[in-house]
Amino acid sequence: MTSENTARPGVRRLRADRARQVADVLRQQVLGGTYKDGALPHEEQLAQEFGESRNTVRQALDLLRTEGLVRRVPGSGTLVVADKVPHGLNRLQGLAETLHEHGEVVNEVRAFGPVRAPGPVARRLGLPDGADVVYVERLRRLNGLPLSLDLTYLAPDVGAALDAADLAHTDVFRLIEEVTGQPLGAADITLEAVNADAHSATVLEVPRGAALLMLERLTALADGRPVDLEYVRFRGDRLTMQGRLLRDLP
């Protein structure tokens, strides 16, 4: 049986549907590092594996090429070019911490200093209206290439203590734990997919409109006090979020 037989009676599956189906399986193989030598199997082999025509397989590979996951080299076939790193989604971790096996994270500090907190920021951090916070803006690179643009608001006492810290080479999470003398507790996160606006695209060195993984994260100390509100744009072509969900919460 081939997937051509899977359509509901009377519904003809388009080649584009079948190509997407093949591409989705291949994309996880590519991201998971299955093709260790960097080359995908030949089209004919893939066609047989998926029970599809070579034209469908070619269209599937085109989808992956457009996404920047593979490139086609005449004579050599299809090579992996994706370089996505996995950000842990289960434990609350800083970027350098979660990616320590994947290379060196270096932060370009684009702004650092006290600002009057806008109302919504003050409220989320549990501060009175008009309170000062410390604003930190960082372009974060992994192995030299831009990975994320992070906008961070810190509780004033925590932020002030970071003035002399090595923000270029240290996660803010680690610095917060150092200066407060207590571990972080929990974070509330929201994840979205957004298209890069023109200016963010320039900063992150991606085409305008490129898909970004947008994270809003409010982090509290172990004692429950919220101290760190972040707005992070990750390059969609450089990072995945990986975790494990349970049907029943422990």
Next chain:
Amino acid sequence: MTSENTARPGVRRLRADRARQVADVLRQQVLGGTYKDGALPHEEQLAQEFGESRNTVRQALDLLRTEGLVRRVPGSGTLVVADKVPHGLNRLQGLAETLHEHGEVVNEVRAFGPVRAPGPVARRLGLPDGADVVYVERLRRLNGLPLSLDLTYLAPDVGAALDAADLAHTDVFRLIEEVTGQPLGAADITLEAVNADAHSATVLEVPRGAALLMLERLTALADGRPVDLEYVRFRGDRLTMQGRLLRDLP
């Protein structure tokens, strides 16, 4: 103090950087339903709140408008048009289950039937090479509008039992629990942001290149047997993922 003072000595902050900073705080207000009556505060009020110029605020609102979160109505100011729903990221839940407060999920079944599993699919489901699986493809709508396109491979016994099921109105998760007589256990997930290819864009009724939240999810029964491998494209403009991370795993 204003955010203009936060730049490192010698670094002038561009208006585009300040506009992004304002937009990020406002976007969470919009998504969080803060502006109950649907109207954002006037530009002048926002300028004062954020300690920024009206031009910067206007540019921030332009960013939100481009994302489709707000629209500007001459005479009435800026109105919320975003309609993003939150998908829980902590507990393993089906779509209708996690969104039951937000409306009715109806699934258009685009394909259903047995297929020979491609090698990577068989391996992830713990099946021998060449085994059959059941393939299900659904366009899922919330309150009539496309929300996600789901490509699902089911273990053969589980899939076969779904042949007579009401796939249009029931989560596959719930059906799996019904036909196996045991609860689901855990799922391994990978989240990415990708740009919609032309054909997926057409199916999901978004512009080509629109940001999608892409989910790969391998779900196992409580006894540990993997039974459900899914590739899901969520419309970035219609859904967020929300959860809570702990510093120390329980």
